[in-house]
Amino acid sequence: MTPRTRRGGRATGTADRSRRRRLPMRLLLPALVLAVLMAMLMLRGYTHSEILADHRIRPATASDEVPRTIRGGGPVIDTRGGRTAGLKVRDHRLVLTFDDGPDPTWTPKVLDVLDKHHARAVFFVTGTMASRHPDLVRRMVAEGHEVGLHTFNHPDLTYQSKRRIDWELSQSQLAITGAAGIRTSLFRPPYSSDAHGMDNRSWPVTRYIGSRGYITVLTDHDSEDWRRPGVERIIRNATPKDGRAAIVLMHDSGGDRHQTVQALDRFLPRMKARGYQFANLTEALGAPSAHTPVTGAGLWKARVWIHLVRAADGITGVLVACLAIIGVLVIARFGLMLVLSGLHARRVRRPGFRWGPPVTEPVSVLVPAYNEAKCIRNTVRSLTASEHPIEVIVVDDGSADGTARIVEAMDLPGVRVIRQHNAGKPAALNRGLAGTRYDIVVMMDGDTVFEPSTVRELVQPFADPRVGAVAGNAKVGNRDTLIGAWQHIEYVMGFNLDRRMYDVLRCMPTIPGAVGAFRRTALERVGGMSDDTLAEDTDITMAIHRDGWRVVYAEKARAWTEAPESVQQLWSQRYRWSYGTMQAIWKHRRALVDRGPSGRFGRVGLPLVSLFMVVAPLLAPLIDVFLLYGLVFGPTGKTVAAWFGVLAVQAACAGYSFYLDRESPAPLVSLPLQQILYRQLMYVVLLQSWITALTGGRLRWQKLRRKGQVSAPPGVPAQRGEVREEGPVR
Known part of the structure; x- marks a missing residue:
């Protein structure tokens, strides 16, 4: 090796280390925005005598030292x-x-x-x-x-x-x-x-x-x-x-x-x-x-100061207005969820409620799989225990870990494997859809397990010929960690309570990829699964709405999925969800002017989704920003009371959602900590998604690493040897 080569090697190594040390852009931009907001609030407090103010007044003393x-x-x-x-x-x-x-x-x-x-x-x-x-x-x-x-x-x-x-x-x-x-x-x-x-x-x-x-x-x-x-x-x-x-x-x-x-x-x-x-x-x-x-530099420095103060007052005024908006949105959302989810529960649980004649004909279950060697065995095993007649089609999307070979080696009746070169989840689902035999198609993820009754409960709404798609009840299977418990709260409260509300309003925005069913005719009429967005489940749901079909929620169709177990994995998942939802909203923006029954989603659903899933979460950090500001600079008592008031409303909603889902309320003990830590992460993820969207960035699909920890639904014992592989199958 020549001296020039060695120097080049050291330079390259130094550059690599520098890149590794550099703060990721997904952290840098949100951190910068937060720092600017806090700086403006500090400046505003400084110029309104809220910071460094001293209101003590000294009484008069002797004056013998005064000339x-x-x-x-x-x-x-x-x-x-x-x-x-x-x-x-x-x-x-x-x-x-x-x-x-x-x-x-x-x-x-x-x-x-x-x-x-x-x-x-x-x-x-x-x-x-x-x-x-x-x-x-x-x-x-x-x-x-x-x-x-x-x-x-x-x-x-x-x-x-x-x-x-x-x-x-x-x-x-x-x-x-x-x-x-x-x-x-x-x-x-x-x-x-x-x-x-x-x-x-x-x-x-x-x-x-x-x-x-x-x-x-x-x-x-x-x-x-x-x-x-x-x-x-x-x-x-x-x-x-x-x-x-x-x-x-x-x-x-x-x-x-x-x-x-x-x-x-x-x-x-x-x-x-x-x-x-x-x-x-x-x-x-x-x-x-x-x-x-x-004149000179002193004058310019003073003018900059005045401009900064005006900017701080202006920005603070906007923030206060946004805080009022988010307050209204939060209360409105909680109110709607509590009232409408209660109506939904009473409707579907009343004695004798039926969608129509029982649906008993076989259905097709599609399982798109990419490098799911640790999970696929548990997924397929849970399907074979189904109480409803099904065919299972596992579409291996170019896995490099032997996912397809695992399924083939199981040699289970009614289970087929379709292999294709890696083309993405929408392409895998479309490939599987082309090979299905039945009119009702159930879709699930390769890291999810079904209860024996899940498919049966999921397809019953198709007795109503107006129903084009059904959302199931996705549950977090690995909830024994703190981050898992927080996601469990989010799934029960933020997702399933929402779905009850949207069902009543007839504008369900998303059929979850973990557990959803579609009428094949509805899928074909809208062109199948699209890869235009990173939220193909939201995209297809909106398309089905616009085609005039009903989309409903089946609360008893439970599926247990493996939630991310690290902050990095959670970040990747939610970043994709947030960005994909924005893409879907933008793609279907013309739903706002749709006419007829199919226009209900545009008139009701799209505005609600935009407000509650995009705008409100983006503004929600203001609650915590002003909490921090109030704790430091006052009025501390009123600030703490207001924050606990918001927390009490959230706890009431969470408790009600757990009651409706017949879940143990024990995980709600961590709700205050979730509001302080977990929610902030979600805010930053959404902010990064906004920045990506506004700058025209393109986000790639990000595969999450699974551990295969969800082996069977609660009450159904895992079979010996179900979780066996700890690495890629060779």
Whole structure:
């Protein structure tokens, strides 16, 4: 081997290892979507003071450490550059200040009154509100008002570290810059009053604020409009005496401010008549403007922030609307299932109920098989015990593990084997259909076992000449593991309860591949099994509906199938089911405009299938996303109560479905854990199916590895040696 070859070998090995380490796309895309949603929710909570908010308020303490020049000085405190000065505005000047905004309802009304009376004011905005309503900040500046910082989340800064104070200042500046393209040097601490209220806790904060380049603005008169004491009382509280200057505190946010707006509309002309001027703070102080234009990278960074906040609010709004939709869909589905499945059970279980004369003629049973060496013996053995006369046709679809040889070696009467090159399940079923002798054809999977009565129960509905297909009752045979128990719950509740509902509505969407029967005439009229989709069972069922046949459910026709035992295998199966169902819905979309009796499926079934099997599962993760959000950021109690409420509804439906199927309720103990873990997996699978469909991907058929663990139905002992092969037959 030459050095070049060796290097090439190492490079190839490195590339292979890199590919192996790479996160699979089926995990990467859903994870990315989930991460984006969580990031948007976090940002929304951050800008709505749900995250990092601190609502503690410290009571006043001693003030012996506060300089006399501050406590006895003016309401404007300048500690920049080591100064310690209390500044006052000039006589006959009033500086109106508004805290806690901007508010989308009240701030525009305040601005309108100020514009009406040609007055200027100072708005001390919080970063959260400025981020969410940047257009109002922009309007303030454009109309000549001044803007100051009022922190980001409105905490009492005496409780906060210097790092948190810096964060509050920088984030507030970011919001103002993104909204109006300026930087301000004015600051008002939350929960502050006048200079006389400065104490030993707030003074160090004020000095630190000054060291960061800000002037602290307190008040002379508090209108106490937040108490809503009445319009005239607000005016009296805001009115200075003897022509003195003053800084007046009002609010344009934080609640109902209609009294503030009304008081302002009376206060301005009244005080102007007394010779007062309403100016900005810097004008009243005779100081340079507090606003500094921002350009370059700082401006773009701030604008990106505003766009992200708007996106977070928009996306959260959409998510909340979707959560309401999923809530309605979940309750509607549960309600329909409970009511209609009960009607179905009463109808088919009432004494004397019959579909018509007993169906006793022989039927054909098709068993498509591809590498089913571990299961096929059990499958065929269960059929030979059938109480109904049958012929069994095993179609070996190019198996490489000796499946056909196993069946042939069993040498059972009435069992035939048809071999073909690997062409897929639909082709195998069509090949078997061509070789059948009887008018009724039962189809089952090669990993499934029937009870002795299954075929008899399955074919009785064909006594009604309008019935073209019958769905059986598929059961999970290997339910002794946790993942098996979860699938058992899903089969009993999610599949069979659904089938009862769809039977009553006469729009059954799927004949399960594990246990279903068809009238041969119906199959031939729709062209047999199609390979247009990966859900050939759903595809053929929809086609039969559209041809005008009835499709019904036979609850006593039980079949026991081997469910996937690993997450990987379960993922592969459900991914194929989800994607195939989407393909079938799209293929039969014109059913929506079908007329006559055959159009019932398009009018009722297709919308329900689309809502309950595609849209609702896609939106259902929002329940858990908002659960997580509520647990972390609140309201925790209401969030937990809502989640347990949904769980209680699901448990009621599950318990009822187990009662109808005469199943032991013991597996339902794992229902809460199923909702937390198993359901999330199903969500991600469906999301991946959506992504595959929207990107035009093509999913191949994925063969599941079986272990042959379902050897016989309950109550029917397995024959010795039925599960013998542990690997491919050679």
